[in-house]
Amino acid sequence: MAQEIERKFLVKGDFRKEARKATRITQGYLSSVPERTVRVRIKGDKGFITIKGIGSASGASRYEWEKEIPVTEVEELLKICEPGVIDKVRYEVPKGKHVFEVDEFHGENAGLIVAEVELSSEGEQFETPVWLGNEVTGDARYFNSMLMKNPFTKW
Numbered sequence: 026m027a028q029e030i031e032r033k034f035l036v037k038g039d040f041r042k043e044a045r046k047a048t049r050i051t052q053g054y055l056s057s058v059p060e061r062t063v064r065v066r067i068k069g070d071k072g073f074i075t076i077k078g079i080g081s082a083s084g085a086s087r088y089e090w091e092k093e094i095p096v097t098e099v100e101e102l103l104k105i106c107e108p109g110v111i112d113k114v115r116y117e118v119p120k121g122k123h124v125f126e127v128d129e130f131h132g133e134n135a136g137l138i139v140a141e142v143e144l145s146s147e148g149e150q151f152e153t154p155v156w157l158g159n160e161v162t163g164d165a166r167y168f169n170s171m172l173m174k175n176p177f178t179k180w
Contacts (some may be wrong), residue, residue: 028146029077029089033167036138038156039180040127050128053106057170064170065094068115072099084145084163108174109133109173121152133176139167 052066054135064075072095078088103110111134116127123142130137139161161167166175 027089027091028086030086030144030149031141032085032144032160032162034140034142034160034162035158036127036140037158038118040118040125040140040154040156043118043120043154044127045119046117048115050111050113050115051103052111052169053103053109054170054173055102055106057086057174059165062170065106065162067096067099070096072096074099074102080163081146081147084165085144088166096111107173111169111173118154120154123151125154125157130172130177133178134172135178137172137177 047049050066050068052064053100055063055065060079062075062077064073064077066075068072071093073091074094075089075091077090110132111135112131113128114131116129118125118140123144125140125142127138127139127140130139138159140154144151165171166180
């Protein structure tokens with residue numbers, strides 16, 4: 026089993042000048058129950074299906090399985106997804122030995138910018154960029170599967 030360990034933060038400043046790559050992402054959920062989310066995603070010119078398990082008590086780690094599939098299959102699966110689509114641009118921002126993935130949301134989640142950093146353990150240390158804001162790792166409101174149900178602009 027693959028284990029994903031990441032911490033999530035709000036973004037409070039300009040990160041764009043440090044970004045090395047930006048990719049448009051469109052995703053929907055075939056299942057958004059916390060015990061097993063099943064997501065389909067178009068990331069740039071590639072398609073993916075991802076299954077995630079329930080998170081740890083801290084919210085920082087959980088089971089994740091992902092497989093690349095044709096974009097045409099993702100487009101078909103998006104038609105049967107639960108209501109709500111996530112539309113965002115993901116920026117890759119290197120800092121020290123880590124790369125922060127900064128998601129700038131659009132559509133009903135416009136105005137929300139969240140940064141995630143993947144770690145090898147929950148206690149791993151990392152350099153903190155000046156634009157990194159409050160940690161929201163365990164806050165379910167910021168899960169993409171929740172943002173499609175309760176968008177940021179409606180909070």
